Amino acid sequence: MPFNSVNTNVGAMVALQNLNATNTELANTQTRINTGKKVANAKDNGAIWAIAQNQRATSGALNAVKESLSRGQSTVDVAISAGETISDLLLQMKEKALAATDTTLDTNSRTALNDDFVALRDQIGKAIANAEFNGANMLKAGGVQIQSLANANGTSVISVAAQDLSLTNGLGNTGVSTTASISTISLATDMVTAVDLAITKVSSVLSTLGTGSKSLASHLSFISKLQDAIDAGVGNLVDADLAKESAKLQALQTKQQLGVQALNIANQSPQTIMSLFRG
Incomplete structure:
Protein backbone atom coordinates (compact mmCIF):
# COMPACT_ATOMS: atom_id res chain seq x y z
CA MET A 1 0.00 0.00 0.00
CA LYS A 37 -40.96 8.98 14.29
CA LYS A 38 -38.21 6.41 14.11
CA VAL A 39 -40.13 4.61 11.33
CA ALA A 40 -41.61 7.30 9.09
CA ASN A 41 -41.81 5.27 5.87
CA ALA A 42 -41.25 1.79 4.48
CA LYS A 43 -37.56 2.52 3.81
CA ASP A 44 -36.86 2.97 7.51
CA ASN A 45 -38.15 -0.48 8.46
CA GLY A 46 -40.45 -2.25 6.03
CA ALA A 47 -41.79 -4.88 8.43
CA ILE A 48 -42.55 -2.47 11.26
CA TRP A 49 -44.07 0.07 8.85
CA ALA A 50 -46.38 -2.61 7.40
CA ILE A 51 -47.52 -3.70 10.87
CA ALA A 52 -48.13 -0.09 11.86
CA GLN A 53 -50.14 0.58 8.69
CA ASN A 54 -52.38 -2.42 9.37
CA GLN A 55 -53.01 -1.22 12.90
CA ARG A 56 -53.70 2.30 11.67
CA ALA A 57 -56.32 0.83 9.33
CA THR A 58 -57.94 -0.97 12.25
CA SER A 59 -57.92 2.18 14.36
CA GLY A 60 -59.49 4.17 11.52
CA ALA A 61 -62.18 1.51 11.05
CA LEU A 62 -63.02 1.73 14.75
CA ASN A 63 -64.05 5.37 14.18
CA ALA A 64 -66.87 4.05 11.99
CA VAL A 65 -67.78 1.53 14.70
CA LYS A 66 -67.96 4.28 17.30
CA GLU A 67 -70.14 6.41 15.05
CA SER A 68 -72.48 3.46 14.42
CA LEU A 69 -72.73 2.70 18.15
CA SER A 70 -73.35 6.36 19.03
CA ARG A 71 -76.04 6.63 16.36
CA GLY A 72 -77.70 3.44 17.57
CA GLN A 73 -77.58 4.56 21.20
CA SER A 74 -79.10 7.92 20.31
CA THR A 75 -81.94 6.21 18.43
CA VAL A 76 -82.67 3.91 21.38
CA ASP A 77 -82.48 6.79 23.85
CA VAL A 78 -85.04 8.76 21.81
CA ALA A 79 -87.34 5.72 21.91
CA ILE A 80 -86.84 5.46 25.67
CA SER A 81 -87.76 9.12 26.14
CA ALA A 82 -90.93 8.60 24.10
CA GLY A 83 -91.72 5.43 26.04
CA GLU A 84 -91.41 7.23 29.36
CA THR A 85 -93.76 9.93 28.09
CA ILE A 86 -96.24 7.26 26.98
CA SER A 87 -96.05 5.61 30.39
CA ASP A 88 -96.84 8.91 32.11
CA LEU A 89 -99.76 9.50 29.75
CA LEU A 90 -101.13 6.03 30.46
CA LEU A 91 -101.11 6.73 34.18
CA GLN A 92 -103.26 9.78 33.56
CA MET A 93 -105.51 7.81 31.21
CA LYS A 94 -106.07 5.17 33.89
CA GLU A 95 -107.12 7.86 36.32
CA LYS A 96 -109.64 9.20 33.79
CA ALA A 97 -110.93 5.72 32.93
CA LEU A 98 -111.34 4.76 36.56
CA ALA A 99 -113.18 8.00 37.27
CA ALA A 100 -115.50 7.28 34.33
CA THR A 101 -116.63 3.98 35.91
CA ASP A 102 -118.49 5.96 38.55
CA THR A 103 -122.20 5.31 37.90
CA THR A 104 -123.23 8.59 39.51
CA LEU A 105 -121.54 10.76 36.88
CA ASP A 106 -123.80 13.03 34.85
CA THR A 107 -123.51 13.32 31.09
CA ASN A 108 -121.44 16.51 31.10
CA SER A 109 -118.91 15.09 33.55
CA ARG A 110 -118.57 11.86 31.57
CA THR A 111 -118.11 13.83 28.35
CA ALA A 112 -115.42 15.97 29.95
CA LEU A 113 -113.58 12.90 31.22
CA ASN A 114 -113.80 11.28 27.81
CA ASP A 115 -112.48 14.41 26.11
CA ASP A 116 -109.48 14.40 28.42
CA PHE A 117 -108.98 10.69 27.85
CA VAL A 118 -109.09 11.09 24.07
CA ALA A 119 -106.65 14.00 24.21
CA LEU A 120 -104.21 11.88 26.22
CA ARG A 121 -104.69 9.00 23.77
CA ASP A 122 -103.93 11.23 20.81
CA GLN A 123 -100.86 12.57 22.60
CA ILE A 124 -99.54 9.02 22.78
CA GLY A 125 -99.90 8.81 19.00
CA LYS A 126 -97.94 12.04 18.59
CA ALA A 127 -95.19 10.83 20.94
CA ILE A 128 -94.80 7.63 18.93
CA ALA A 129 -94.79 9.44 15.59
CA ASN A 130 -92.08 11.82 16.77
CA ALA A 131 -89.86 9.21 18.45
CA GLU A 132 -87.45 9.40 15.52
CA PHE A 133 -83.70 9.90 15.27
CA ASN A 134 -81.84 10.08 11.98
CA GLY A 135 -84.89 8.73 10.18
CA ALA A 136 -85.24 5.70 12.47
CA ASN A 137 -88.30 5.11 14.67
CA MET A 138 -88.34 2.05 16.92
CA LEU A 139 -91.85 2.46 18.34
CA LYS A 140 -94.12 2.82 15.32
CA ALA A 141 -95.68 -0.05 13.40
CA GLY A 142 -92.90 -1.71 11.38
CA GLY A 143 -90.29 0.16 13.40
CA VAL A 144 -86.56 0.03 12.69
CA GLN A 145 -84.39 -2.56 14.42
CA ILE A 146 -81.06 -1.11 15.50
CA GLN A 147 -78.00 -3.00 14.26
CA SER A 148 -74.84 -1.18 15.22
CA LEU A 149 -71.37 -2.26 14.11
CA ALA A 150 -69.46 -4.08 16.84
CA ASN A 151 -66.01 -4.64 15.31
CA ALA A 152 -63.61 -3.21 12.75
CA ASN A 153 -64.30 -5.99 10.25
CA GLY A 154 -68.05 -5.41 10.17
CA THR A 155 -68.66 -9.10 10.90
CA SER A 156 -70.44 -8.49 14.21
CA VAL A 157 -73.31 -6.23 15.22
CA ILE A 158 -75.21 -5.32 18.38
CA SER A 159 -78.95 -5.49 17.78
CA VAL A 160 -81.80 -3.81 19.64
CA ALA A 161 -85.21 -4.96 18.46
CA ALA A 162 -87.96 -2.51 17.51
CA GLN A 163 -90.93 -2.30 19.91
CA ASP A 164 -94.36 -1.75 18.35
CA LEU A 165 -96.37 0.60 20.59
CA SER A 166 -98.49 2.03 17.79
CA LEU A 167 -102.12 2.71 18.57
CA THR A 168 -103.11 1.14 15.25
CA ASN A 169 -102.03 -2.20 16.72
CA GLY A 170 -103.65 -1.52 20.07
CA LEU A 171 -100.45 -0.35 21.79
CA GLY A 172 -98.84 -3.76 21.87
CA ASN A 173 -102.19 -5.59 21.56
CA THR A 174 -103.38 -4.25 24.91
CA GLY A 175 -106.59 -2.72 23.59
CA VAL A 176 -105.55 0.93 23.78
CA SER A 177 -106.18 1.82 20.13
CA THR A 178 -106.85 4.90 18.05
CA THR A 179 -110.56 4.59 18.90
CA ALA A 180 -110.13 4.00 22.66
CA SER A 181 -112.88 5.76 24.58
CA ILE A 182 -114.52 5.97 28.01
CA SER A 183 -117.77 7.53 26.82
CA THR A 184 -119.84 4.84 28.58
CA ILE A 185 -119.51 2.92 31.84
CA SER A 186 -118.92 -0.30 29.93
CA LEU A 187 -116.18 1.22 27.79
CA ALA A 188 -114.61 2.83 30.83
CA THR A 189 -114.57 -0.46 32.72
CA ASP A 190 -112.94 -2.27 29.80
CA MET A 191 -110.47 0.55 29.35
CA VAL A 192 -109.26 0.35 32.95
CA THR A 193 -108.14 -3.20 32.24
CA ALA A 194 -106.69 -2.27 28.85
CA VAL A 195 -104.71 0.64 30.25
CA ASP A 196 -103.35 -1.56 33.03
CA LEU A 197 -102.12 -3.99 30.39
CA ALA A 198 -100.66 -1.10 28.40
CA ILE A 199 -98.77 0.21 31.43
CA THR A 200 -97.26 -3.24 31.98
CA LYS A 201 -96.43 -3.52 28.28
CA VAL A 202 -94.71 -0.14 28.15
CA SER A 203 -92.74 -0.90 31.30
CA SER A 204 -91.50 -4.13 29.70
CA VAL A 205 -90.59 -2.26 26.51
CA LEU A 206 -88.68 0.37 28.46
CA SER A 207 -86.78 -2.35 30.30
CA THR A 208 -85.80 -3.95 26.99
CA LEU A 209 -84.78 -0.64 25.44
CA GLY A 210 -82.86 0.37 28.56
CA THR A 211 -80.88 -2.87 28.45
CA GLY A 212 -80.14 -2.30 24.75
CA SER A 213 -78.98 1.26 25.33
CA LYS A 214 -76.73 0.11 28.17
CA SER A 215 -75.21 -2.58 25.95
CA LEU A 216 -74.46 -0.05 23.22
CA ALA A 217 -72.94 2.40 25.72
CA SER A 218 -70.80 -0.32 27.29
CA HIS A 219 -69.49 -1.50 23.93
CA LEU A 220 -68.83 2.08 22.84
CA SER A 221 -66.69 2.56 25.94
CA PHE A 222 -64.81 -0.65 25.16
CA ILE A 223 -64.21 0.36 21.54
CA SER A 224 -62.83 3.74 22.67
CA LYS A 225 -60.39 2.01 25.02
CA LEU A 226 -59.47 -0.52 22.33
CA GLN A 227 -58.75 2.26 19.84
CA ASP A 228 -56.59 4.07 22.40
CA ALA A 229 -54.64 0.86 23.05
CA ILE A 230 -54.09 0.30 19.31
CA ASP A 231 -52.94 3.89 18.81
CA ALA A 232 -50.55 3.52 21.74
CA GLY A 233 -49.25 0.28 20.22
CA VAL A 234 -48.60 1.98 16.90
CA GLY A 235 -46.77 4.73 18.75
CA ASN A 236 -44.58 2.17 20.49
CA LEU A 237 -43.64 0.76 17.09
CA VAL A 238 -42.91 3.93 15.13
CA ASP A 239 -42.48 6.87 17.50
Whole structure:
Protein backbone atom coordinates (compact mmCIF):
# COMPACT_ATOMS: atom_id res chain seq x y z
CA MET A 1 0.00 0.00 0.00
CA PRO A 2 1.53 3.39 -0.96
CA PHE A 3 1.71 5.21 2.35
CA ASN A 4 3.78 8.06 0.91
CA SER A 5 2.03 8.92 -2.33
CA VAL A 6 0.63 12.05 -3.85
CA ASN A 7 -1.79 9.94 -5.92
CA THR A 8 -3.43 7.92 -3.14
CA ASN A 9 -4.25 9.42 0.26
CA VAL A 10 -5.50 6.48 2.31
CA GLY A 11 -5.92 8.57 5.44
CA ALA A 12 -8.15 11.04 3.61
CA MET A 13 -10.23 8.18 2.20
CA VAL A 14 -10.82 6.67 5.64
CA ALA A 15 -11.59 10.07 7.16
CA LEU A 16 -14.05 10.84 4.35
CA GLN A 17 -15.80 7.48 4.75
CA ASN A 18 -16.21 8.04 8.46
CA LEU A 19 -17.43 11.59 7.92
CA ASN A 20 -20.00 10.44 5.35
CA ALA A 21 -21.25 7.76 7.75
CA THR A 22 -21.58 10.36 10.49
CA ASN A 23 -23.43 12.75 8.16
CA THR A 24 -25.86 9.98 7.16
CA GLU A 25 -26.56 9.06 10.76
CA LEU A 26 -26.92 12.73 11.64
CA ALA A 27 -29.45 13.20 8.84
CA ASN A 28 -31.44 10.20 10.08
CA THR A 29 -31.46 11.58 13.61
CA GLN A 30 -32.58 15.01 12.44
CA THR A 31 -35.39 13.36 10.42
CA ARG A 32 -36.56 11.48 13.53
CA ILE A 33 -36.57 14.69 15.53
CA ASN A 34 -38.44 16.58 12.80
CA THR A 35 -41.09 13.87 12.29
CA GLY A 36 -41.17 12.48 15.82
CA LYS A 37 -40.96 8.98 14.29
CA LYS A 38 -38.21 6.41 14.11
CA VAL A 39 -40.13 4.61 11.33
CA ALA A 40 -41.61 7.30 9.09
CA ASN A 41 -41.81 5.27 5.87
CA ALA A 42 -41.25 1.79 4.48
CA LYS A 43 -37.56 2.52 3.81
CA ASP A 44 -36.86 2.97 7.51
CA ASN A 45 -38.15 -0.48 8.46
CA GLY A 46 -40.45 -2.25 6.03
CA ALA A 47 -41.79 -4.88 8.43
CA ILE A 48 -42.55 -2.47 11.26
CA TRP A 49 -44.07 0.07 8.85
CA ALA A 50 -46.38 -2.61 7.40
CA ILE A 51 -47.52 -3.70 10.87
CA ALA A 52 -48.13 -0.09 11.86
CA GLN A 53 -50.14 0.58 8.69
CA ASN A 54 -52.38 -2.42 9.37
CA GLN A 55 -53.01 -1.22 12.90
CA ARG A 56 -53.70 2.30 11.67
CA ALA A 57 -56.32 0.83 9.33
CA THR A 58 -57.94 -0.97 12.25
CA SER A 59 -57.92 2.18 14.36
CA GLY A 60 -59.49 4.17 11.52
CA ALA A 61 -62.18 1.51 11.05
CA LEU A 62 -63.02 1.73 14.75
CA ASN A 63 -64.05 5.37 14.18
CA ALA A 64 -66.87 4.05 11.99
CA VAL A 65 -67.78 1.53 14.70
CA LYS A 66 -67.96 4.28 17.30
CA GLU A 67 -70.14 6.41 15.05
CA SER A 68 -72.48 3.46 14.42
CA LEU A 69 -72.73 2.70 18.15
CA SER A 70 -73.35 6.36 19.03
CA ARG A 71 -76.04 6.63 16.36
CA GLY A 72 -77.70 3.44 17.57
CA GLN A 73 -77.58 4.56 21.20
CA SER A 74 -79.10 7.92 20.31
CA THR A 75 -81.94 6.21 18.43
CA VAL A 76 -82.67 3.91 21.38
CA ASP A 77 -82.48 6.79 23.85
CA VAL A 78 -85.04 8.76 21.81
CA ALA A 79 -87.34 5.72 21.91
CA ILE A 80 -86.84 5.46 25.67
CA SER A 81 -87.76 9.12 26.14
CA ALA A 82 -90.93 8.60 24.10
CA GLY A 83 -91.72 5.43 26.04
CA GLU A 84 -91.41 7.23 29.36
CA THR A 85 -93.76 9.93 28.09
CA ILE A 86 -96.24 7.26 26.98
CA SER A 87 -96.05 5.61 30.39
CA ASP A 88 -96.84 8.91 32.11
CA LEU A 89 -99.76 9.50 29.75
CA LEU A 90 -101.13 6.03 30.46
CA LEU A 91 -101.11 6.73 34.18
CA GLN A 92 -103.26 9.78 33.56
CA MET A 93 -105.51 7.81 31.21
CA LYS A 94 -106.07 5.17 33.89
CA GLU A 95 -107.12 7.86 36.32
CA LYS A 96 -109.64 9.20 33.79
CA ALA A 97 -110.93 5.72 32.93
CA LEU A 98 -111.34 4.76 36.56
CA ALA A 99 -113.18 8.00 37.27
CA ALA A 100 -115.50 7.28 34.33
CA THR A 101 -116.63 3.98 35.91
CA ASP A 102 -118.49 5.96 38.55
CA THR A 103 -122.20 5.31 37.90
CA THR A 104 -123.23 8.59 39.51
CA LEU A 105 -121.54 10.76 36.88
CA ASP A 106 -123.80 13.03 34.85
CA THR A 107 -123.51 13.32 31.09
CA ASN A 108 -121.44 16.51 31.10
CA SER A 109 -118.91 15.09 33.55
CA ARG A 110 -118.57 11.86 31.57
CA THR A 111 -118.11 13.83 28.35
CA ALA A 112 -115.42 15.97 29.95
CA LEU A 113 -113.58 12.90 31.22
CA ASN A 114 -113.80 11.28 27.81
CA ASP A 115 -112.48 14.41 26.11
CA ASP A 116 -109.48 14.40 28.42
CA PHE A 117 -108.98 10.69 27.85
CA VAL A 118 -109.09 11.09 24.07
CA ALA A 119 -106.65 14.00 24.21
CA LEU A 120 -104.21 11.88 26.22
CA ARG A 121 -104.69 9.00 23.77
CA ASP A 122 -103.93 11.23 20.81
CA GLN A 123 -100.86 12.57 22.60
CA ILE A 124 -99.54 9.02 22.78
CA GLY A 125 -99.90 8.81 19.00
CA LYS A 126 -97.94 12.04 18.59
CA ALA A 127 -95.19 10.83 20.94
CA ILE A 128 -94.80 7.63 18.93
CA ALA A 129 -94.79 9.44 15.59
CA ASN A 130 -92.08 11.82 16.77
CA ALA A 131 -89.86 9.21 18.45
CA GLU A 132 -87.45 9.40 15.52
CA PHE A 133 -83.70 9.90 15.27
CA ASN A 134 -81.84 10.08 11.98
CA GLY A 135 -84.89 8.73 10.18
CA ALA A 136 -85.24 5.70 12.47
CA ASN A 137 -88.30 5.11 14.67
CA MET A 138 -88.34 2.05 16.92
CA LEU A 139 -91.85 2.46 18.34
CA LYS A 140 -94.12 2.82 15.32
CA ALA A 141 -95.68 -0.05 13.40
CA GLY A 142 -92.90 -1.71 11.38
CA GLY A 143 -90.29 0.16 13.40
CA VAL A 144 -86.56 0.03 12.69
CA GLN A 145 -84.39 -2.56 14.42
CA ILE A 146 -81.06 -1.11 15.50
CA GLN A 147 -78.00 -3.00 14.26
CA SER A 148 -74.84 -1.18 15.22
CA LEU A 149 -71.37 -2.26 14.11
CA ALA A 150 -69.46 -4.08 16.84
CA ASN A 151 -66.01 -4.64 15.31
CA ALA A 152 -63.61 -3.21 12.75
CA ASN A 153 -64.30 -5.99 10.25
CA GLY A 154 -68.05 -5.41 10.17
CA THR A 155 -68.66 -9.10 10.90
CA SER A 156 -70.44 -8.49 14.21
CA VAL A 157 -73.31 -6.23 15.22
CA ILE A 158 -75.21 -5.32 18.38
CA SER A 159 -78.95 -5.49 17.78
CA VAL A 160 -81.80 -3.81 19.64
CA ALA A 161 -85.21 -4.96 18.46
CA ALA A 162 -87.96 -2.51 17.51
CA GLN A 163 -90.93 -2.30 19.91
CA ASP A 164 -94.36 -1.75 18.35
CA LEU A 165 -96.37 0.60 20.59
CA SER A 166 -98.49 2.03 17.79
CA LEU A 167 -102.12 2.71 18.57
CA THR A 168 -103.11 1.14 15.25
CA ASN A 169 -102.03 -2.20 16.72
CA GLY A 170 -103.65 -1.52 20.07
CA LEU A 171 -100.45 -0.35 21.79
CA GLY A 172 -98.84 -3.76 21.87
CA ASN A 173 -102.19 -5.59 21.56
CA THR A 174 -103.38 -4.25 24.91
CA GLY A 175 -106.59 -2.72 23.59
CA VAL A 176 -105.55 0.93 23.78
CA SER A 177 -106.18 1.82 20.13
CA THR A 178 -106.85 4.90 18.05
CA THR A 179 -110.56 4.59 18.90
CA ALA A 180 -110.13 4.00 22.66
CA SER A 181 -112.88 5.76 24.58
CA ILE A 182 -114.52 5.97 28.01
CA SER A 183 -117.77 7.53 26.82
CA THR A 184 -119.84 4.84 28.58
CA ILE A 185 -119.51 2.92 31.84
CA SER A 186 -118.92 -0.30 29.93
CA LEU A 187 -116.18 1.22 27.79
CA ALA A 188 -114.61 2.83 30.83
CA THR A 189 -114.57 -0.46 32.72
CA ASP A 190 -112.94 -2.27 29.80
CA MET A 191 -110.47 0.55 29.35
CA VAL A 192 -109.26 0.35 32.95
CA THR A 193 -108.14 -3.20 32.24
CA ALA A 194 -106.69 -2.27 28.85
CA VAL A 195 -104.71 0.64 30.25
CA ASP A 196 -103.35 -1.56 33.03
CA LEU A 197 -102.12 -3.99 30.39
CA ALA A 198 -100.66 -1.10 28.40
CA ILE A 199 -98.77 0.21 31.43
CA THR A 200 -97.26 -3.24 31.98
CA LYS A 201 -96.43 -3.52 28.28
CA VAL A 202 -94.71 -0.14 28.15
CA SER A 203 -92.74 -0.90 31.30
CA SER A 204 -91.50 -4.13 29.70
CA VAL A 205 -90.59 -2.26 26.51
CA LEU A 206 -88.68 0.37 28.46
CA SER A 207 -86.78 -2.35 30.30
CA THR A 208 -85.80 -3.95 26.99
CA LEU A 209 -84.78 -0.64 25.44
CA GLY A 210 -82.86 0.37 28.56
CA THR A 211 -80.88 -2.87 28.45
CA GLY A 212 -80.14 -2.30 24.75
CA SER A 213 -78.98 1.26 25.33
CA LYS A 214 -76.73 0.11 28.17
CA SER A 215 -75.21 -2.58 25.95
CA LEU A 216 -74.46 -0.05 23.22
CA ALA A 217 -72.94 2.40 25.72
CA SER A 218 -70.80 -0.32 27.29
CA HIS A 219 -69.49 -1.50 23.93
CA LEU A 220 -68.83 2.08 22.84
CA SER A 221 -66.69 2.56 25.94
CA PHE A 222 -64.81 -0.65 25.16
CA ILE A 223 -64.21 0.36 21.54
CA SER A 224 -62.83 3.74 22.67
CA LYS A 225 -60.39 2.01 25.02
CA LEU A 226 -59.47 -0.52 22.33
CA GLN A 227 -58.75 2.26 19.84
CA ASP A 228 -56.59 4.07 22.40
CA ALA A 229 -54.64 0.86 23.05
CA ILE A 230 -54.09 0.30 19.31
CA ASP A 231 -52.94 3.89 18.81
CA ALA A 232 -50.55 3.52 21.74
CA GLY A 233 -49.25 0.28 20.22
CA VAL A 234 -48.60 1.98 16.90
CA GLY A 235 -46.77 4.73 18.75
CA ASN A 236 -44.58 2.17 20.49
CA LEU A 237 -43.64 0.76 17.09
CA VAL A 238 -42.91 3.93 15.13
CA ASP A 239 -42.48 6.87 17.50
CA ALA A 240 -38.97 8.11 18.28
CA ASP A 241 -37.61 8.62 21.78
CA LEU A 242 -36.96 12.34 21.43
CA ALA A 243 -34.88 12.57 24.60
CA LYS A 244 -32.60 9.84 23.28
CA GLU A 245 -32.50 11.39 19.80
CA SER A 246 -31.65 14.80 21.24
CA ALA A 247 -28.69 13.39 23.13
CA LYS A 248 -27.61 11.46 20.03
CA LEU A 249 -27.88 14.60 17.91
CA GLN A 250 -25.41 16.47 20.10
CA ALA A 251 -22.99 13.52 20.04
CA LEU A 252 -23.18 13.25 16.25
CA GLN A 253 -22.66 16.99 15.78
CA THR A 254 -19.49 16.74 17.86
CA LYS A 255 -18.43 13.65 15.92
CA GLN A 256 -19.05 15.51 12.66
CA GLN A 257 -16.79 18.39 13.72
CA LEU A 258 -14.05 15.93 14.69
CA GLY A 259 -14.48 14.13 11.36
CA VAL A 260 -14.00 17.38 9.47
CA GLN A 261 -10.82 18.06 11.43
CA ALA A 262 -9.55 14.54 10.79
CA LEU A 263 -10.17 14.98 7.06
CA ASN A 264 -8.28 18.29 7.07
CA ILE A 265 -5.33 16.63 8.78
CA ALA A 266 -5.37 13.73 6.31
CA ASN A 267 -5.48 16.14 3.38
CA GLN A 268 -2.33 17.84 4.65
CA SER A 269 -0.25 14.63 4.79
CA PRO A 270 0.91 14.76 1.11
CA GLN A 271 2.59 18.06 1.84
CA THR A 272 5.04 16.28 4.16
CA ILE A 273 6.41 14.47 1.13
CA MET A 274 7.89 17.79 -0.03
CA SER A 275 10.28 17.75 2.92
CA LEU A 276 11.92 14.67 1.45
CA PHE A 277 13.12 16.72 -1.53
CA ARG A 278 14.56 19.63 0.38
CA GLY A 279 18.37 19.86 0.41
